[in-house]
Amino acid sequence: MIRTEASDEERQDDINQCLERSFVSELTRVDTPAFVYLDAVLEANLDEYLSFLTPLGVDLLYSAKPCTLDFVVRACARRTAGIDVSSPGEAQLVREILGGTVPLHFTSPGLSARNWDVVADVADYVNVNSLSMLEWLHANESGPRPRLGLRVNTGHSVAADTRYDPARPGSKLGVPPVLFEEWVSEVSDSFISGLHFHIGCESSTYGATVASLTWLMQVAAPLLAGLEYVNIGGGWLRPSGMDDLDDFCATIGKLRACGVQSIFTEPGTGLIRDAGLLVTRVTDVIDSGVGMVAVVDSHVGHAPETFEYDWAPDLYAPGNEVIAEGGYEYEVVGCTPLAGDIFGRYRFPRPLEIGQPFFFHLLGAYAFARAAPFTGVLLPSLYRITQAGELVAVKDPEFSWYRDLWRTNAIDQA
Numbered sequence: 292m293i294r295t296e297a298s299d300e301e302r303q304d305d306i307n308q309c310l311e312r313s314f315v316s317e318l319t320r321v322d323t324p325a326f327v328y329l330d331a332v333l334e335a336n337l338d339e340y341l342s343f344l345t346p347l348g349v350d351l352l353y354s355a356k357p358c359t360l361d362f363v364v365r366a367c368a369r370r371t372a373g374i375d376v377s378s379p380g381e382a383q384l385v386r387e388i389l390g391g392t393v394p395l396h397f398t399s400p401g402l403s404a405r406n407w408d409v410v411a412d413v414a415d416y417v418n419v420n421s422l423s424m425l426e427w428l429h430a431n432e433s434g435p436r437p438r439l440g441l442r443v444n445t446g447h448s449v450a451a452d453t454r455y456d457p458a459r460p461g462s463k464l465g466v467p468p469v470l471f472e473e474w475v476s477e478v479s480d481s482f483i484s485g486l487h488f489h490i491g492c493e494s495s496t497y498g499a500t501v502a503s504l505t506w507l508m509q510v511a512a513p514l515l516a517g518l519e520y521v522n523i524g525g526g527w528l529r530p531s532g533m534d535d536l537d538d539f540c541a542t543i544g545k546l547r548a549c550g551v552q553s554i555f556t557e558p559g560t561g562l563i564r565d566a567g568l569l570v571t572r573v574t575d576v577i578d579s580g581v582g583m584v585a586v587v588d589s590h591v592g593h594a595p596e597t598f599e600y601d602w603a604p605d606l607y608a609p610g611n612e613v614i615a616e617g618g619y620e621y622e623v624v625g626c627t628p629l630a631g632d633i634f635g636r637y638r639f640p641r642p643l644e645i646g647q648p649f650f651f652h653l654l655g656a657y658a659f660a661r662a663a664p665f666t667g668v669l670l671p672s673l674y675r676i677t678q679a680g681e682l683v684a685v686k687d688p689e690f691s692w693y694r695d696l697w698r699t700n701a702i703d704q705a
């Protein structure tokens with residue numbers, strides 16, 4: 292059973308037990324590397340977000356960019372007020388997966404005169420990233436179109452690492468605070484139905500969201516009174532782990548009192564991150580002369596953030612569970628020639644053996660989304676554990692994925 296409102300540690304215990312029941316006994320028929328997604332975790336996360344947001348009158352959207360797998364998008368669409376997408380391609384794919392009725396919200400700095408028609412065709416809401424793009428739409432767009440919102444950089448940051456911080460000074464994401472204040476004090480026909488901000492990244496506090504809304508209510512009260520919606524973005528984790536909940540609830544009440552009809556939020560990571568794991572097997576154990584190294588049949592190209600941000604994912608090793616101290620230490624590495632292809636250092640009670648399965652936790656978001664078949668190691672296969680606990684293979688890796696990437700129509704010159 293997957294508990295809602297559990298701590299991260301309790302959640303990982305629940306997931307490990309579920310893997311033990313539904314996956315470990317099936318390992319002989321599983322191809323690794325693989326991603327496995329647990330339906331029950333996604334549903335528990337949806338329950339948790341909805342039971343917090345629904346009484347507040349805040350509508351939940353799923354931001355599809357961390358994981359756009361069709362069964363995930365469909366599961367989220369069934370229980371949310373819509374899907375947030377971030378490129379014309381993602382918008383077209385999600386529309387194709389869901390058909391015509393589920394509202395699509397499009398938010399991207401990549402919106403341009405060249406792709407506007409494609410976006411306008413499939414999206415119901417478009418959050419424009421800049422005043423120049425808004426002016427272009429004002430001047431060029433007259434036909435039926437999606438509702439338009441303006442993305443604002445409120446300047447209230449939560450991410451400590453500036454590489455992750457959409458609200459940093461100089462950010463490309465949204466109209467900067469000073470320019471927004473000037474614009475809002477001068478504009479007579481704003482041409483927009485909504486405002487949007489997204490300032491978070493794996494945030495567990497509402498402090499910056501409260502500060503952002505308070506600032507908006509100070510500088511844009513007359514505009515807010517006529518708006519159909521405000522979208523407060525995503526980037527925040529499960530409600531049970533959030534700080535400043537009371538302030539947040541009070542501030543949402545004040546925003547509604549300003550006259551805004553709908554308030555949206557669009558987390559992605561918080562809904563899907565712990566629902567997905569990367570499954571690998573140890574294929575070789577090497578004595579490097581200064582320590583032991585375990586090679587697995589995956590690589591950091593299957594989980595790029597572990598490499599880019601120097602982050603060792605939590606690891607579940609059935610039958611030889613990771614310990615904090617003592618035991619046998621290994622550097623767990625990927626199978627490519629990249630020297631930096633390292634998942635992390637882990638300790639185990641017993642020496643590792645070839646074939647030992649590893650489950651890397653918290654890789655449901657942005658891992659498969661950004662995975663690459665570096666050096667011809669194919670993308671991982673995909674499995675799903677249904678609510679009933681059944682392990683289902685949903686996609687096999689194909690050599691053609693890799694071939695299509697590199698083969699071209701080029702004709703060599705003599």
Ligand SMILES: Cc1ncc(COP(=O)(O)O)c(C=O)c1O
Nearest residue numbers: 354398489525526527558559560
């Ligand atoms: C506009 C917007 N909304 C929502 C999200 C989802 O953020 P997260 O996956 O951190 O919840 C992102 C992520 O980049 C985003 O850019």
